[in-house]
Each structure stands twice: as C-alpha cells, then as structure tokens.
Amino acid sequence: MKFNKALLAAIGLAFSVGAAHAQIKVGVTVSATGPAASLGIPERNTADLMPKEIAGQAIQYIVLDDASDTTSAVKNIRRFVDEDRVDVVLGSTTTPNSLAMIEVAAESRTPMISWAASSRIVEPVDDVRRWVFKTPQNDQHMATAIIEHMTNHGIKTVGFIGFADAYGEGWLEHFRTLAGLRGLDVVSTQQYNRTDTSVTGQVLQLISANPDAILIAGSGTPAALPQRTLVERRYAGKIYQTHGVANNDFLRVCGRDCEGTFLPAGPVLVADQLPDSNPVKASALTYIRAYEAAHGAGSVSTFGAHAWDSGVLLEAAVPEALKVAQPGTAEFRAALRDALENVSEAAGAHGIFNMSPTDHLGLDQRARVMVQIQNGTWKLAD
Amino acid sequence: MDLQIALILGQDGITNGAIYALLALALVLVFAVTRVIFIPQGEFVAYGALTLAMIENGFFPATMWLLLGAGVVVTLADGVSAIRAGQSRKVVGIAGVNLIYPLLLLALVWSLPLRDLPLAVQVLLTLLIVVPMGPMMYRLVYQPIADAPVLVLLIMSIAAHVAMVGLGLVFFGPEGYRTSPFSNARFEIGPMFVTGQTIWVILSSLVFIVALALFFSKTIYGKALRATAINPNGARLMGISPMLAGKLTFFLAALIGALSGVLISPITTIYYDTGFLIGLKGFVAAIIGGLSSYPIAAAGALMVGLLESFSSFWASAYKEVIVFTLVIPVLVWRSLTTHHMEEEE
Known part of the structure; x- marks a missing residue:
C-alpha cells in the first residue's frame, strides 16, 4: 500500500513537471x-x-x-x-x-x-x-539562373533530357517557358527513368540535333548516366545539370565525365568560396x-x-x-x-x-x- | 535514323539483352525445378554489383554480415532437425557449410587489403560472399513450404524481395555505385566503336549459357535438375532429393544474378533497388519463353533489349510502357496456341 502511494506520488510529480514546462x-x-x-x-x-x-x-x-x-x-x-x-x-x-x-x-x-x-x-x-x-x-529560380548563364555565354540552341517524372516534367515546363522569353531555342527534348541502365537512344537523338548546350534535369546520382553517355559519344558542347545533383555522391559516381559541368545551386554548396560581403556566407558556414x-x-x-x-x-x-x-x-x-x-x-x-x-x-x-x-x-x- | 545510329542502338540492345537473357534463364530454371517465381532474382544483381563496389572502394562489404546471419539461422534450423532425427553426426557438416565457411570468409575479407586486390580477386570474393545466400535463402524461405501452391510461393518471393531491398538500403546506402571496367579497350569498327566491357558482357553471357547447357546435358547433377523439372515425383522416386535440387537451383540463380551484377556495374550505376527492374525485364523474357523454354526465353531477352534500346530513341517517354506491353500479345498468343493444363494441387 505504502509503495502504491509512493508510486502514485511519483507519477503525479512527473506529470506536474511536464505541465510546468510547457514545451x-x-x-x-x-x-x-x-x-x-x-x-x-x-x-x-x-x-x-x-x-x-x-x-x-x-x-x-x-x-x-x-x-x-x-x-x-x-x-x-x-x-x-x-x-x-x-x-x-x-x-x-x-x-x-x-x-x-x-x-x-x-x-x-x-x-x-x-x-x-x-x-x-x-x-x-x-x-x-x-x-x-x-x-x-523554386525550380524557376534555378531555371532562370541557368538561362541567364547560357545567354551570357552565347548559347543559342539547347537540348533537354530529364526524368520522366514530376521533377523532369516540372523542369521542362519552366525551362521551355523561360527559354522562349530569352530567345533560346529548345531543339530536342528527351526523357528517361531514374532506374534506366542505358540512355544511348536519347543521347543519340540529342547529339543529332546538334545543340550548343544540353541541360540534364535529373536529381541525385541517376543524373550522371546521360552525362557519361554524352561524353562517351564525344559531345562537344556545354553540359548543364540542375541543383538536384548538388551532393558529393554525384561527383563520385560521375567522376571525370562531369568536369566542366555547370549547375545552379544554393550558396551553401560553395559557402567557403563566397566573398565575405555575401549575406548568406556566415549563416551557411554556421550550418556546415x-x-x-x-x-x-x-x-x-x-x-x-x-x-x-x-x-x-x-x-x-x-x-x-x-x-x-x-x-x-x-x-x-x-x-x-x-x-x-x-x-x-x-x-x-x-x-x-x-x-x-x-x-x-x-x-x-x-x-x-x-x-x-x-x-x-x-x-x-x- | 541512319545505319550508324541503328548499329549503336543494336549494340546497346544486345548488351542489355545478354544480361536479361542470363536472368531469364535463371528465372525459367528456378520455376521449372521449384515452381517459385523468383522475384528476388534482381536483388542478387544489385547485391553482386554493390558488394563489388564496396570491396573496390576498400569498405568492408556489409553483405558479409547477412551471409553470416543467414548461416547462423540455417545452422540452427538444420542442426535442431538433425538432432531430433537422431543424426547428430550430420551437425558437423551442416555447421561446416553454413557457419564455418562464412566465418572463414569473414576472416579472409577482414585481413585482405581489399582496395589493392586485382579486379579478378575482388570479383571472386564478391561471388564467394553473395552466391551462398541463394541456397540459404531457399532453405529459410522456400524449403519449409516447398509443397505449397504457386501463389503462396509467389507471395513468399515478394516478401523476400521486399526484405532484400530493405536490407540493401541498410547495407549500401541510398546512393548508387559504378565499378571500374574489366577492360578499358575501345575498338573502332567502321562508323561505330565497341567498348571492352560490352564484349566482356556478351562473351561471358555466351560462355555461361553454353556452360549451363553442358551442365544440364552432361553432368549427373544437371540431369537430376532436369529430371526434377520434368517430373518431380518421378525424380523423387529415382532418389533425387527435392531439397538438394532446390538448393542447387538457387545456387545457380544466385550465381547468375551476382555475375550479371558484376558484369553490368561498370556500364551503369547500380542502386540498392535497381535489381528489381532489371529482374522484371528478365521476367518478361522468361514469360515469352512460357517459363519453360530456355532458347525462346533467351531470344525473348534479346528482343526485350533491342526493343528497349530502339524505343528509347524514338519515344523515350514511353520506353517502359512499350517494353512491358510486349507481355500482352505474347500472353494472348500463348493462351491461344497452348493447351492449358490445370496444375495438380
């Protein structure tokens, strides 16, 4: 009996402590x-x-x-x-x-x-x-960054290859609209699946359209596959990726084939290279x-x-x-x-x-x- | 489309088709001998590729723990039933295969400088780790319900598939790996070029298919498997253990899966869940062969590979749709031409 009382008191105490510190x-x-x-x-x-x-x-x-x-x-x-x-x-x-x-x-x-x-x-x-x-x-933020970079570097025609899902479709939609506004010509659009083991067919289509640059709209390491295939087929133009690939696993999987690739990303990716005047630098470094x-x-x-x-x-x-x-x-x-x-x-x-x-x-x-x-x-x- | 593009696509399709053919053969074999529709076939592809990737990167391959764990459970299960049957002498053999072997392998893998080994040794280690999981899986998942209806076996297959994918995520993480190619050679043949790895894939598949054919026609174990496939009861009366046949089949299926994984991992990035789709395409080919004919299944696999490659050129968004829709006319044709026999259950 005594024990029970003590137990009850303890439980009561526990609850009252919980209530006192509303969290x-x-x-x-x-x-x-x-x-x-x-x-x-x-x-x-x-x-x-x-x-x-x-x-x-x-x-x-x-x-x-x-x-x-x-x-x-x-x-x-x-x-x-x-x-x-x-x-x-x-x-x-x-x-x-x-x-x-x-x-x-x-x-x-x-x-x-x-x-x-x-x-x-x-x-x-x-x-x-x-x-x-x-x-x-938003993807639009990133798409405008890519298009700005393309127009600044004299690119007139673009090929597009993206995931056959919401990510790729979303990018295609934004990219097409924004590219139209800035006078870029999207000459070929292809799709592939994250799980595909080969994109040779799509890449041959892209190369035969001969665009100045190709945008790959995929996220994570599956975005490396089109890039590797493009390099293997000796595509000479510029290659762009989206911010969906901004992790180190992508670099590991893509290796040398991704040298020179451009992509938009949140400043946290290159926080230590930002000028000190950049307002995001300090807060990004805190997180890192x-x-x-x-x-x-x-x-x-x-x-x-x-x-x-x-x-x-x-x-x-x-x-x-x-x-x-x-x-x-x-x-x-x-x-x-x-x-x-x-x-x-x-x-x-x-x-x-x-x-x-x-x-x-x-x-x-x-x-x-x-x-x-x-x-x-x-x-x-x- | 000109000739050059057609040649490149054809080469791509045949390379993938060769892998699908291997998997289709394994699926037909497993179904013929044990009536199991082997959904986890693809997982052995992923396990093989990713175990090799881990060894190549100098990590301790986490699949080793699965082998050890499964070995312990099999030893317990088989050991207890052997003792109950009064055959305690058998326990030594059981423990030797299921417990001592993984432990020895563990010690070996632990002590070797994994990253610096030649590629051939790394591949061998991968096979030594992954392949024994096949028979163990048969022992734990399918043997206790070997006489159950096909549907129950299928449900167990799905359960095993889900479990293996989940474990794969734990072992290898969510990101994919690509291993270094067996050969960096590139051959320019007229307008196209062929990589050394492509030749490796096609030749190994051919060699393996021929070896399987010889195994089934020349060796006593191969003949036993064929006998079990044709008439399980008759084979049992002739003294062929259905248990042994099951384990041997799963050994071959795991070997084919792991080997396919090792072969394609330099060509494409493999993820912990990649295996399923590759296995599914092998399954489409096996269906074309009616889950019974090896040559038709292999031809079907080549067709799947080529169809995939050409449809990715013409209609990339509908590639998978086109490949999997292939099953429907095949099923219609088969159901019209073959006389359906009710399964005896």
Whole structure:
C-alpha cells in the first residue's frame, strides 16, 4: 500500500513537471528510406541539430520516416495533429508527399514548413496554403539562373533530357517557358527513368540535333548516366545539370565525365568560396560547421540545409508567437503562422528569407549561385 | 535514323539483352525445378554489383554480415532437425557449410587489403560472399513450404524481395555505385566503336549459357535438375532429393544474378533497388519463353533489349510502357496456341 502511494506520488510529480514546462512540439516527417532517401537522410540528421530551445521554451522534435511514400506521409501528419497535438509540422522531403500533407495541415490549422522544391506547394497562397511554407528554392529560380548563364555565354540552341517524372516534367515546363522569353531555342527534348541502365537512344537523338548546350534535369546520382553517355559519344558542347545533383555522391559516381559541368545551386554548396560581403556566407558556414561537427568533414549536403532553414524560420517566428499565446493551443498555432508570414531578413543556409502574405518561400536571387565542377569539386562560377 | 545510329542502338540492345537473357534463364530454371517465381532474382544483381563496389572502394562489404546471419539461422534450423532425427553426426557438416565457411570468409575479407586486390580477386570474393545466400535463402524461405501452391510461393518471393531491398538500403546506402571496367579497350569498327566491357558482357553471357547447357546435358547433377523439372515425383522416386535440387537451383540463380551484377556495374550505376527492374525485364523474357523454354526465353531477352534500346530513341517517354506491353500479345498468343493444363494441387 505504502509503495502504491509512493508510486502514485511519483507519477503525479512527473506529470506536474511536464505541465510546468510547457514545451513546443514539432512533428517532423522525412523520407529517410525509399527512393528519396539520399535527400531524406541528411535532413533527418539535420533535425537532430535544430534548436533545442527557443526563447526559453524547450522544443521537442518527433521525427517519423515516411519511406518516400505519400500515404505514410499523410498518416504521419495525421498522427502529429491528432495524437501528438504538435504546434508545427516540418517536412516532408518530396513534392508529392508535401502536396498530400497540406490539406491535413490546413484542416487542423497547423502551420507546416515543407522541405520539397515545387512551387505548387506554396503557390498560390489560398485558404489551404495559408498554413504552408517551404524552404527550398523554386525550380524557376534555378531555371532562370541557368538561362541567364547560357545567354551570357552565347548559347543559342539547347537540348533537354530529364526524368520522366514530376521533377523532369516540372523542369521542362519552366525551362521551355523561360527559354522562349530569352530567345533560346529548345531543339530536342528527351526523357528517361531514374532506374534506366542505358540512355544511348536519347543521347543519340540529342547529339543529332546538334545543340550548343544540353541541360540534364535529373536529381541525385541517376543524373550522371546521360552525362557519361554524352561524353562517351564525344559531345562537344556545354553540359548543364540542375541543383538536384548538388551532393558529393554525384561527383563520385560521375567522376571525370562531369568536369566542366555547370549547375545552379544554393550558396551553401560553395559557402567557403563566397566573398565575405555575401549575406548568406556566415549563416551557411554556421550550418556546415554544425553538421560536419556531428557527421564528419565533407559530409554536408545542400538538402540537409533546407531542413536547417526551417529551424531558422522557427527561431525567428516562435518568439513573436509566444507573445500571443502558450504552446499547445490553437491560438499559438495561428500566431506562429502569422509570425512565419512576417519573417523578414532571416539568414538561412540557402538564402535570406523575407516572407509575405503572397510569398510563403521568401527567397530571392541571393539564394542561388552558378557552380562549375572542376577537378572533382564544386567551384563558384562567374 | 541512319545505319550508324541503328548499329549503336543494336549494340546497346544486345548488351542489355545478354544480361536479361542470363536472368531469364535463371528465372525459367528456378520455376521449372521449384515452381517459385523468383522475384528476388534482381536483388542478387544489385547485391553482386554493390558488394563489388564496396570491396573496390576498400569498405568492408556489409553483405558479409547477412551471409553470416543467414548461416547462423540455417545452422540452427538444420542442426535442431538433425538432432531430433537422431543424426547428430550430420551437425558437423551442416555447421561446416553454413557457419564455418562464412566465418572463414569473414576472416579472409577482414585481413585482405581489399582496395589493392586485382579486379579478378575482388570479383571472386564478391561471388564467394553473395552466391551462398541463394541456397540459404531457399532453405529459410522456400524449403519449409516447398509443397505449397504457386501463389503462396509467389507471395513468399515478394516478401523476400521486399526484405532484400530493405536490407540493401541498410547495407549500401541510398546512393548508387559504378565499378571500374574489366577492360578499358575501345575498338573502332567502321562508323561505330565497341567498348571492352560490352564484349566482356556478351562473351561471358555466351560462355555461361553454353556452360549451363553442358551442365544440364552432361553432368549427373544437371540431369537430376532436369529430371526434377520434368517430373518431380518421378525424380523423387529415382532418389533425387527435392531439397538438394532446390538448393542447387538457387545456387545457380544466385550465381547468375551476382555475375550479371558484376558484369553490368561498370556500364551503369547500380542502386540498392535497381535489381528489381532489371529482374522484371528478365521476367518478361522468361514469360515469352512460357517459363519453360530456355532458347525462346533467351531470344525473348534479346528482343526485350533491342526493343528497349530502339524505343528509347524514338519515344523515350514511353520506353517502359512499350517494353512491358510486349507481355500482352505474347500472353494472348500463348493462351491461344497452348493447351492449358490445370496444375495438380
């Protein structure tokens, strides 16, 4: 009997301690396995490095894997809002997963910060997307950078080869529109699958169209295949890749065949080469140091930096929201949403965020640089 | 399209077709002997390629642990049933194959300077690690339910496939690898050039197919497998152990898979989940052969490879659609021409 009383007292104490320190709960769903795992793993690692305390409030992260699967992502966010009653949801890694999650976020009136690239996640800001923000640059940002670089280097005709999925299709659409505006001629468009073992047919088509430059719109190491085939078939023009390849595994797989390739990327990729005057340099280096301290030198990737930037946004917004309401309430979530929308000049690893009621991304031209692959490393290009 | 492009595409198609042919032969063999539709065939391709990639990069190949783990489980399962049957002397043999061998191999791999070994030794090590997983897999996954209907065996295959892909992600990580080619030679033949690796792939496939044919027609084990495929009950009455036949079949299937992986990994980047699609194309070829005819399956594999290559030139967006749609006319044709026999169950 005595023992039972003591136990009850202990349990009571435990609960009262929990209540006294109201904490902010953050639900994180990330694609740490499945096809998007190479993006999701650095993001999950970054989640461990995000602020543990903001404005005196402890932050609790609940990290779940959605296996790059849309249904699991929705299941995860349902759990976050129904059972865990989180104050904000971060993730997921891929565009399809994020698009599937926004309905739940809006319905439960929980702010959500996506780590996926497509502009459709936050545009247009309607009743549903009021609650949704994202950190990665839009593909349009990157496409304009490529087109600017092409026109500056006298390129008139372009060949395009991209993934036969949302990523490649999205790029083709943006690239075609923007290229048309700048007078570039897209002379051949080809598609291939991430899992293809050969793209000889597509590459022969591209070469027979004889373009000045070829853009490969793929992400991760599968984007190396067309490049290797192009080099093997002695294509002499310039080759461009997208920011989807900006990780070291791509360099390893592509090897010498990728020398001289141009790509747009977030400044975090070449942070140490940026001039000191660049506003992103300091914040990007902060992230790199934090990540490499935990996971070893050279382990950092630009994808993890998108996750980091959501932490930066929270650090800017949470103190404002705390002035209005206590964590764990609907008022706090609404206040946090308002505060996220008013974030200004927050320096993340990928750029400077200036949110507005019509722009839930908030990045500008400072969020991208052109990079060239030289001697197996990334070099800032002019 | 001119002749030069057609030649290049043809060469590309034949190279891929050679790999599909090997896999199709393995699928036909496994189905004929054990009635298993061997979905994880592709995983052996990925395991072979990625184990070689790890050895080449000087990492300790993580598949070694899987071999050891599977060996321990097989030793326990077989050891217990041997002791129960009062044949405790057999335990030594069982442990020798399933436990001592992986341990010796582990010690060997651990002590060798993996990165500096000649490529041939690296390939040999890869095969030594990956191939024994075939018979072990048969013992653990299929042997306990060897008499189950084809559908149950298929479901087990899918389970084994999913498990192997998941383990592959743990072992090799999400990123792909490419190994260095067996030969850097390039031959210019008229308007086209042929790489040494392409010749390696085609020649090894041919050699392997001929070796298989000889194995089935000349050796006692090969004849036993053929007998089991034609009439399992009759073969059993003649003293051919269905268990041995199953293990031998899976050994061959794993060998073909790992070898294919080693052959194509210098040509294309292999990921932990690449195997499935390669295996699936081999499966299309095996279906063309009705899961029973080796020559038709091999010819079907070449057709799949060529079709893939040419459709990637003309209609790259619809390549996979075209390849997999090939199954439909084949099935229609087969169902019209063959007399269907109900499976005895």
